[in-house]
Amino acid sequence: MSLLVVGSVALDSVETPYGHKEDVLGGSATFFATTASFFTPVRMVAVVGEDFPEAHVDFLKSRRIDLEGLTREPGKTFRWKGRYGFQLNEAQTLDTQLNVFQSFAPRLPASYQETPYVFLGNIHPELQGQVLDQVKRPRLVAADTMNFWIQGSREALLKTLSRVDLLFVNDAEARALAGEHNIVKAAQAIFRMGPSRVVIKRGEYGALLFDGEQLFALPAFPLDQVFDPTGAGDTFAGGFMGTLATSPTLTHDTLRQAMVMGSVMASFTVEKFSLERLREVTLPEIQDRFAEFKKLTHFEHIRPVAS
């Protein structure tokens, strides 16, 4: 089934201990859509400027991403510049130029309005709400957010969250949103805001899924080379939602598989700059890494010896 994403399409400049790149393809919608397109048809709502290279548009089209909702506006494309140290978990933002993104008002083409799976990328919660106003009876609405909105636009965020089924956040965001340090209690507090499922992203430490009373924990794949973590979170969400969108039923087991597939895809993204690794990764590689996750985490039952 199709999957709608609204978010940013950007030109990123990134410095890591392993090199730097200028004005490469980035943005939450880009990473999400490219990843999800391995699994399901994707519809994108986003905006770019006059300077956005046509080659990037061609790449997205080649991934069978529906770009009817991608508008080109006068001005420049959204730009983000960041740096990572050896501690690759968190980026230091050096510069943000919103450009055409500043006046972004997501408008859905008529053909998008009945999309069953919706992912609201990390944009202003009011804009996320405007997207929900335009979709009809979605099967599942997922959203991402960040501390900037949690602290600066709490009212609007809570309004949007009341319409969201599944929230993706990291540890710090979950704690800030819930006002609760313990992560189990934080997830329970977020349930009371609307979402019935919460995914906690923990970077190199993996991810947690709170699905009502059920709990799933997955470590990240230990890589001997992490090149550029940019886009890992959106890649995770893309693999997760892409997996859900292709599953006949939405069971708890499917959500677990979606967690693994999200982690599989994110583990590829960080191996190279920008979308370089996602551009070249093959389905057999994806299947192999899924199997490696199984090997990584599997253990046999044991019977403790009586004392």
Added chain:
Amino acid sequence: MSLLVVGSVALDSVETPYGHKEDVLGGSATFFATTASFFTPVRMVAVVGEDFPEAHVDFLKSRRIDLEGLTREPGKTFRWKGRYGFQLNEAQTLDTQLNVFQSFAPRLPASYQETPYVFLGNIHPELQGQVLDQVKRPRLVAADTMNFWIQGSREALLKTLSRVDLLFVNDAEARALAGEHNIVKAAQAIFRMGPSRVVIKRGEYGALLFDGEQLFALPAFPLDQVFDPTGAGDTFAGGFMGTLATSPTLTHDTLRQAMVMGSVMASFTVEKFSLERLREVTLPEIQDRFAEFKKLTHFEHIRPVAS
């Protein structure tokens, strides 16, 4: 088979956001031995002072821990005082009084010399080496260490490590020891120092096992109440080594089960102060939590849909 532990027996004073306790039973050997005693006979080498309460000795005896190697010396027992904030991962040490521990020179009773499993708790690497001088043909030697020795006694530590089969360290210690930020490469660097197995302890994020080319990752059990993390690492090692000591063969699968049992036991320790939870926990509770770890981490294979 029996299991030898050398380490500290202490009186701890601990402050957490949930309360504080003065002069309660603590120390690496205490947490380790109490935990391992659920699975196998344990022999302890440690020292206490004249002020060490007889009730604590009686408790250790009641856990069928062999105390022939526990000496009582003139002076006071080792004392540690620490504080945890809401970020319970790391303690702030407020005071350390070595007392009788200052002149500790581990001497093994004759009856201990043929112990097949040896755990060298976090003490000076030269003392760890002295223990190894006194054991005959152990089947497996495991050790713990910390940044204090990695930075201050590197030579002695490297000498001891060349005689160690399995090392327990946390992320930061592994990185400091190896001089390498990437944790996979750090483990490979530690292999070259002697140990053929490295366990990376990550607190609330779980643990990693590097066993030659094989890799196992386990998340920690998400608890809605973490009361006092003191002793979690030694409890983990106690559950791990206790499991190995009762296994007929030392296979990679056994090491994975040992990782889970270490995590199971540590998840109990942090639920209350000191050894309070370990004193009362029952074998059925341990078995139940092992099964919960299975539920927490299990997922089914998937076949990705062709793009």
